[in-house]
Amino acid sequence: MPDVTALLVDQERNPPQDLLTALAHADVAVEIRTPDEAVAAAVGGPAPAAEVLLAPAAMQPRAVRAVSRRMSESGRTPIVVVYADQDFTTIEQHIRLGHDYIVPPFLPPLVRARLRSCYERAKLSRTMEEVAAQAELLSYERELKIGREIQEGFLPEGLPTLDGWDLDVRFSPARNVAGDFYDVFEMVNRRRLALVVADVCDKGVGAALFMALIRSLLRHTAEHSGLQNLMTTHQPTVSSDHSPVIPVVGATPLMNAVVGTNGYLTRNHSGQGYFATMFFSVLDPATGSLVYINGGHNPPLLVAAEGGDPQPLEPTGPAVGVIPDCAFSLGHAQVRPGDTLFVYTDGVPEARNAEGEFFGDERVLQLLREPAPSGRALLERVESALREHSGAAEQHDDITMMAVHRTVTPG
Structure with a gap:
């Protein structure tokens, strides 16, 4: 997996230590902030720039989305990955929104493999979105060209x-x-x-x-x-x-x-x-x-x-x-x-x-x-x-x- 940066949002600023250790072994540079700090980071400065947004599954999905939107304003939409080390039922509501997830044990090889999978899937999804957007743009340009030709006929x-x-x-x-x-x-x-x-x-x-x-x-x-x-x-x-x-x-x-x-x-x-x-x-x-x-x-x-x-x-x-x-x-x-x-x-x-x-x-x-x-x-x-x-x-x-x-x- 290539070197990436991750923004980890945690209200208590106290994520599982074994997760941090696994991320370090996976060559992921981690910045830890509270949700409010992440959303307000652009006041007087740029929005947080990171490829991955990590959040505890217990965090409300709307709060995760607010941070993700704020990061997207910097020109890069992050991969959203939630984690849980106790109550796994909270993961379900995030999965419905398309968020990825990781669960214990937070062993370096497992975390590396999971993040690689998330990274490649997100990359493929973005590529498909870009292709679809390009196809839509070309279709729009064709329609405009046809419209121009029709108008010239008048x-x-x-x-x-x-x-x-x-x-x-x-x-x-x-x-x-x-x-x-x-x-x-x-x-x-x-x-x-x-x-x-x-x-x-x-x-x-x-x-x-x-x-x-x-x-x-x-x-x-x-x-x-x-x-x-x-x-x-x-x-x-x-x-x-x-x-x-x-x-x-x-x-x-x-x-x-x-x-x-x-x-x-x-x-x-x-x-x-x-x-x-x-x-x-x-x-x-x-x-x-x-x-x-x-x-x-x-x-x-x-x-x-x-x-x-x-x-x-x-x-x-x-x-x-x-x-x-x-x-x-x-x-x-x-x-x-x-x-x-x-x-x-x-x-x-x-x-x-x-x-x-x-x-x-x-x-x-x-x-x-x-x-x-x-x-x-x-x-x-x-x-x-x-x-x-x-x-x-x-x-x-x-x-x-x-x-x-x-x-x-x-x-």
Whole structure:
């Protein structure tokens, strides 16, 4: 048996002398403490570190377990072995808990053989536990990989190519799966382009499941809505300068998609507590007219061709999935040649560096005050600034960015 250390807990500090002698012959270094001393040993110092915990069988099992747990906090779970030299009936309750035991005569060869058996059995048990834990971890990683692949299937395989327009996206989950999502798809007989960026509260697997649900509801409803006029129960359409705007083609599918998704979530999933902020817009590529609903999302920024302070597209309603039967207004904006629409989730301003400092909204605005020659160029500018700010710090939130640039018409 290899040299080992043992912590012997005895309230009287008076274990059988023949047991101590046998342990010494078995090359076991023994430290004797009372149970209270063993539990309190970490006050001002480390927990007792020993391979074997020896205790009299007369000691209450819960007291033995308390010492064992305290020792485990040092990173090593001890082998628990109880001994009895008189009342052997007390051993039974320890055996039920999986503790090993030794009984007289405490002859060196017998103690050595018994402890070797306990040591090898515990070693095998730990190896099996480690194998099981590793198998569980691999299974979990496989499940996450499958989840990631499924989630990627809900994102567009590519972005449409439109004359006069340059679209680009960046999508960076904080974990294997994300609560953020984006979508770009044609609708209204390919006359309009739907642009969606959304952020489901929380992150991880739960948020990813709701991401898939919300994305499917939005797209399915928008693609299958008719071209009828807006219902009178909807809030009026307003432009970015708050003036009335004549309803445009694509507004009805947009409104139906957001209102329908909000109704479904509040009716069927309010108990889960998940909701999503989102910016859902419908673009007329021919004119640059943009009608949108901003459901509690951080305002996208419209960057003018000549630069200057970007124009925010403020919320027109609450987050989706929070308030039943709530009203959403339609906003309107105009993307002129040379303009770029920048849509992003809060993972951008809330990106942190190693000191915990946020990237911040002002940095985002500063980056967008200069015009961009393309959507890709704008995203690369922001992406580079985020990398410089965050450094090697862990990413705390999903980051999604979309840039929609209208190219300058050749003169």
